[in-house]
Amino acid sequence: EAGVTQFPSHSVIEKGQTVTLRCDPISGHDNLYWYRRVMGKEIKFLLHFVKESKQDESGMPNNRFLAERTGGTYSTLKVQPAELEDSGVYFCASSQDSGPYGYTFGSGTRLTVV
């Protein structure tokens, strides 16, 4: 079974540019989560999809972040325009059931905004 795939693995962009991160969950997993770890700080929840619907987006920091999951398969997280404080590692996880069990995480995308 393929795991959760994220790409790119690394991205370096200039302040003000746009970056789109992608997450391919495990096939059949309806639940998809985005988390972010800013350097030296905790891993913070961003949002949760159930299929193509946003179940909880309370962790999205501001309107520069846009997440989509068209068709309930892969998800994208776009940052536009990127700011320096957006630098960090963005993790995606998927699970078959809702709730805090059975998360499978991807390897993350390390985003550096310069």
Added chain:
Amino acid sequence: SQQGEEDPQALSIQEGENATMNCSYKTSINNLQWYRQNSGRGLVHLILIRSNEREKHSGRLRVTLDTSKKSSSLLITASRAADTASYFCATDEYSGNTPLVFGKGTRLSVIA
């Protein structure tokens, strides 16, 4: 919102020694989980302990949970260089279907 806080922030030990990491949280929980992140890799689930459990073992891992103190510890016995990673505790709120809340993590370095 609740937040797991691990300590120490960084720990360096010799191979073969035991490593103990602690986690504190703020509100009532259903479960507490420990995850590991190796450099450049994703988060890997290690162990889950339920709020009505006090201790759990899995291989070289031993987790304790003290709900009265809102704290947990992760003990790795007979550490190996391959255990070098960041370790995070994650909690889910008692109230229902909420996402996992992670702490800042402990960076463990095991020196061969």
